[in-house]
Amino acid sequence: MNCQKELLREMLVQNITTNSYALDRVTNENKRYKLNTETASIEFIYRHIGETMNLFGYFLGVPSNIQNTTIGMLDTGQEFEIETSKLYIDMGYKMLENLIINSKDEDWSLTTDTPFFGTVSRMRLFSHILFHNSHHAGQISLTLSKGKAFSSELR
Secondary structure, X not given: XXXXXXXXXXXXXXXXXXXXXXXXXXXXXXXXXXXXXXOOOHHHHHHHHHHHHXXXXXXXXXXXXXOOOOOOOOOOOOOXXXXXXXXXXXXXXXXXXXXXXXXXXXXXXXXEEXXXXXXXXXXXXXXXXXXXXXXXXXXXXXXXXXXXEOOXXXX
């Protein structure tokens, strides 16, 4: 494997490893935890990570059949199955791994139009996906340590 692919792979592996400290602790028992009534629940954030990774794949040439239920949405108390959200996260990481394996160096400098950032290189979008995952894994970690379950009428 060439140096660029190895670097991308190492970044991906580190993202998976670092985020796993929070993501692997999400359970059906703590999925409704929130920091307060104004913040999103763990289950919403967890689903959002999986959906976003896969839906951002569209801009990298990998369309997904996963439906958006969280991007640009508020947590209104809808329920999400933890097992499905975990599957989406695993699928997203696999999609990124396959992109690295099957890409050429020059593919990463190609640009793509996004509604979020305008026109960006695929490398910038890849790095944003990793940052986005870490950002939300941090929210989950904080909620796991400081949050509590809120009743559905407060959600």
